[in-house]
Amino acid sequence: MAHKTRRIQVGSVAVGGGAPVSVQSMCNTDTRDVAATLGQIRDLAEAGCEIVRCAVPDREAAEALRAIRAACPIPLIADIHFDYQLALIALDAGVDGLRINPGNIGERWKVREVVKACAERAVPIRIGVNGGSLEKELLEKYGHATAEAMVESALGHVRILEDLGFDRIKISLKASDIRRTVEAYRQLAACCDYPLHIGITEAGTTWSGTIKSAVGLGTLLYDGIGDTLRVSLTGDPVEEVRVGWEILKSLELRERGPVFVSCPTCGRCQIDLIPIAEEVERRLHDLPKKITVAVMGCVVNGPGEAREADVGIAGGKGQGLLFRHGEVVRKVPEAELAEALIEEARRLAEEE
Ligand code: SF4
Structure with missing residues (x-):
């Protein structure tokens, strides 16, 4: 039976609450190069990408989002680590979603600023827990990045947002191996109803990454877990979109082409x-x-x-x-x- 989640809106795309499982990807261009990034986004959209994410490593990249957003045919998510000011610039540029972990932003007032700006614009936040970058305390508590540790990390970030009255939340729990990823998502699905962004991170090249993603995401989706997905491949992101669609088509969750x-x-x-x-x-x-x-x-x-x-x-x-x-x-x-x-x-x- 499908895991019931609440619905959030990422720009024009509904995620969760029974909405079709959407296909995402991430640009591998330099975000500061607006023309190259928009060119890749257009290719991705043509291949069926429904939500696209760009890395925002510095101020120049955050400022480039304004021009990218203006010409972007699909909802745009800014991927930010640590820096609350980059998040504020990205929100001001009109992005449709943020990927940022509130526990990594620092002082409470900085988190409050970001949450306030998101709430004013009805922009959701994805909490993205990655097995490779778990908090030190959790690694000490669990010995290594176990599924339980990843779930505890995610719930910790969730609590920070909930304490500020914010619930436009989406969560991902990615590890580079299938067993741990599937286990983590199963545990999280059993204890919360926020929509889940699923993926196997650092899955590998187009060949091996396609197999790993199909097995991992296929297992979760067959169990009814997953509201939006990204296939991560060391290769052209257009391939990520094609693979994502083939996974959804093979489980008869979506239809696209022959x-x-x-x-x-x-x-x-x-x-x-x-x-x-x-x-x-x-x-x-x-x-x-x-x-x-x-x-x-x-x-x-x-x-x-x-x-x-x-x-x-x-x-x-x-x-x-x-x-x-x-x-x-x-x-x-x-x-x-x-x-x-x-x-x-x-x-x-x-x-x-
Ligand atoms: Fe062999 Fe005919 Fe089956 Fe193809 S369809 S695998 S040729 S038996």
């Missing part, structure tokens, strides 16, 4: 299927409609899968059958199979 089905091939396959499947996926990935596209190697499982899909092919000897909504459209020579399937999928998308 769903691909293809067989692994085996000794029964009599066409060169792998390049066909790759070409079909590459050329159809930006199709705006949810259409199931099947690429199957032979007549054993092929026609069944191809029939159940909206469009599909099932290979034979040097040729294949093209299906649409379970009906055979025609026989197609092997060399034309990819093109025929792509055309049929595009036609169907236009008609529907």
Whole structure:
């Protein structure tokens, strides 16, 4: 059963309270370079990014947020460590959310200033606990950064905000290993109803990070935990967005573009299927409609899968059958199979 959370608003995007799980990413450009950052944000938005975050390491970066916000097509979050003045500049620049840990800001009056500015603008704060930077006292108490220590850290930050009457809160608890992350989120979900931003931090390169994120986030989402997600990859952040969407699509939590089905091939396959499947996926990935596209190697499982899909092919000897909504459209020579399937999928998308 889904973990029930309260809803907050990050600009135009609702997070929690049954809202669709949103896909986030973070720019890896220098925030002070407004043109480069906006260019990346546009690429991210086109790939389906719904909320974007920028690092704010100094005053110049905080001031650049004004120009970025003015042209940013999606809600913008400022990621700030320690410095309350940077948070105030970012809020003044019009950001839609802050990621800052109140326990790291310092004196109470500084936290109060930030919370007051957030409350006036209805801007939420994400508390982002990272297993790699836990408070010294908690490391001493628990021996190392355990799931319990991460949860205690998050609740400590939450209490600071609640004591100031602020509850537009979102929480993340990221560790670089799946077991600890999943355990921490489960424990936190059992004891609070703030919306949860989920992710496996420092997950790795596009290949290994995709697998880790799919396993970790998939486990949480299958349990109904998670209101917004970020896949962290050492690579192009656009890939983070694509992976995030594929995770949500595979659990049928969101829909975006086509769903691909293809067989692994085996000794029964009599066409060169792998390049066909790759070409079909590459050329159809930006199709705006949810259409199931099947690429199957032979007549054993092929026609069944191809029939159940909206469009599909099932290979034979040097040729294949093209299906649409379970009906055979025609026989197609092997060399034309990819093109025929792509055309049929595009036609169907236009008609529907
Ligand atoms: Fe093998 Fe046919 Fe199954 Fe593909 S669909 S894996 S070719 S049996």
